[in-house]
Amino acid sequence: MFQLWVPAGMKRFLMLRILLLHLLFFAICGCGGAEPDSGSATLSGEQSETAASGGSPPTSSGTRSFAPAPPVMVENEIRDGVEPLFSDAATALGIEFRFFEDRVPGRFLLPEVMGGGVAWLDVDLDGWQDLYFANGAVLVPDAASAAGPASGNRLYLSRRGLRFADVSLVSGSSDTGYGQGVAAGDFDADGFPDLFISNYGRDVLYHNNGDGTYSDITQSASIGDPLWSTSAVWLDLNDDGSLDLYCANYMDVTPGNSEPCLYEGRVGYCGPGKFNGLRDSVWLSDGAGGFRDGAAELGLEAPPSKGLAICAVDLDRDLRAEIYIANDMESNLLFTRTPAVGAPAQSGVVKWRELAGLAGAAVGGDGLNEASMGIAAADYDNDGQVDLYLTHYYQMKNTLYRNLGGLLFEDNSLRSGVAATSLAFLGFGTVPLDYNRDGWQDIFVANGHVLGPAIEPNAMTPQLLMNDGRRFRDVSSRAGPYFVDAWIGRGVSAGDFDNNGSTDVAVSHIDR
Numbered sequence: 001m002f003q004l005w006v007p008a009g010m011k012r013f014l015m016l017r018i019l020l021l022h023l024l025f026f027a028i029c030g031c032g033g034a035e036p037d038s039g040s041a042t043l044s045g046e047q048s049e050t051a052a053s054g055g056s057p058p059t060s061s062g063t064r065s066f067a068p069a070p071p072v073m074v075e076n077e078i079r080d081g082v083e084p085l086f087s088d089a090a091t092a093l094g095i096e097f098r099f100f101e102d103r104v105p106g107r108f109l110l111p112e113v114m115g116g117g118v119a120w121l122d123v124d125l126d127g128w129q130d131l132y133f134a135n136g137a138v139l140v141p142d143a144a145s146a147a148g149p150a151s152g153n154r155l156y157l158s159r160r161g162l163r164f165a166d167v168s169l170v171s172g173s174s175d176t177g178y179g180q181g182v183a184a185g186d187f188d189a190d191g192f193p194d195l196f197i198s199n200y201g202r203d204v205l206y207h208n209n210g211d212g213t214y215s216d217i218t219q220s221a222s223i224g225d226p227l228w229s230t231s232a233v234w235l236d237l238n239d240d241g242s243l244d245l246y247c248a249n250y251m252d253v254t255p256g257n258s259e260p261c262l263y264e265g266r267v268g269y270c271g272p273g274k275f276n277g278l279r280d281s282v283w284l285s286d287g288a289g290g291f292r293d294g295a296a297e298l299g300l301e302a303p304p305s306k307g308l309a310i311c312a313v314d315l316d317r318d319l320r321a322e323i324y325i326a327n328d329m330e331s332n333l334l335f336t337r338t339p340a341v342g343a344p345a346q347s348g349v350v351k352w353r354e355l356a357g358l359a360g361a362a363v364g365g366d367g368l369n370e371a372s373m374g375i376a377a378a379d380y381d382n383d384g385q386v387d388l389y390l391t392h393y394y395q396m397k398n399t400l401y402r403n404l405g406g407l408l409f410e411d412n413s414l415r416s417g418v419a420a421t422s423l424a425f426l427g428f429g430t431v432p433l434d435y436n437r438d439g440w441q442d443i444f445v446a447n448g449h450v451l452g453p454a455i456e457p458n459a460m461t462p463q464l465l466m467n468d469g470r471r472f473r474d475v476s477s478r479a480g481p482y483f484v485d486a487w488i489g490r491g492v493s494a495g496d497f498d499n500n501g502s503t504d505v506a507v508s509h510i511d512r
Helices: 418-422
Strands: 003-005 012-016 118-121 130-133 154-159 163-166 179-185 194-199 204-208 214-216 229-235 244-249 261-263 266-268 281-285 291-293 307-313 322-327 333-339 350-354 374-378 387-391 399-405 408-411 427-433 442-447 463-467 472-474 489-495 504-509
Touching: 118 179, 118 489, 118 504, 130 179, 194 244, 229 307, 244 307, 307 374, 322 374, 374 442, 387 427, 399 418, 418 463, 418 472, 427 504, 442 489, 442 504
Parallel strands: 012 504, 179 229, 374 427, 427 489
Antiparallel strands: 003 012, 118 130, 130 154, 154 163, 179 194, 194 204, 194 229, 204 214, 229 244, 244 281, 261 266, 281 291, 307 322, 322 333, 333 350, 374 387, 387 399, 399 408, 427 442, 442 463, 463 472, 489 504
């Protein structure tokens, strides 16, 4: 089922059964994971937020409590005759897509609950945004898989914003791997957006041929690996004029090391403490269609971590992008450029260094790691500096890092009100948008638990947070019918498919 929510002359929500990626700010779903019961695999390093930071304190054993979260004050603005802010338009646009998750009862293989990805991009340069969907696939060949379609990734071409046509097969872009994320970028500078597909398994690079078709050049380009990749971003890492790729990788999860965990006697998917993290992948372009591993060369090597979201954005106003990676129950990463040791500042030799800890953007204000899943980067206080909003686990606050300038941040979650609005939810994809056009960036959050249907709460209502210039208020109750129902939300993407100047928002789910 695919739904597109359209507001009364303002905004639109696109509801999918997939994970969605914004072309600049990637929002990847994650698994914060609660502690399993004694006797099952222990999730290391997982603690709740302290009461001082707006969460529930950890128990003496360090496990998370499943007691109901404190009530969240949601502003009720529903009135008779008041038109909702958002409504659905997917069916009218001809978009029919259902993600194949291959969930097998009793298997508890974590990718089953992660969803896939989608990107807004103008494939044919006609000025109208198209949609590319990453689809799932059979996770364990020769094993009993769930019933459902596994038809590969899907590409929907916009017909001037009035209808979308499925051109997946004729375009040659229907990869049949287990899709997680999509990154669109013109790596060969021919003007047409190419596609990198982050998979659970072998990644794929599609070259846009300029005639509405794509070619799989993964092997000839020497790019991609068989790791669990979640999201990626295109940017020029070494200032040579060619787009390179930074790919966030998640965990070493296989059928052989996957098993159910118990949570207060209930069976669910194990969290990140059960698995080892992975090193991220850095692919440097040679300018001629090939790539090589550039992590060590550029100083972009970091210890193995558990990346779920990534964005490339200028955080210090030097007109060059930093790289920020949101990790699941690991310290987040922030890379910035610095002249190579022994090289003049203007030598053209580029090195990167990681400074999230020094910048105050690695952990929460209480010094604890957080289960980071989605990133919404925007200037929320209109001071000219891009701030970072991160979604987190159930009964753990979402975090707003206020940019103080000079690559210094402070946890402003309590003062801004985002902590209080998030405790009863498990946040995934998130995007900034000024839905009411008042000049202040608001926030949309897709919510939903990760442990499986036996663990409550599972489905959760999404949220629309209004920024009044001082604090964020949850105004979801007046946003439309979609915000009243509970969903297992995953990824989110923002665009403007009908070119009317308003932000259209796509949302993915795995429960319908």
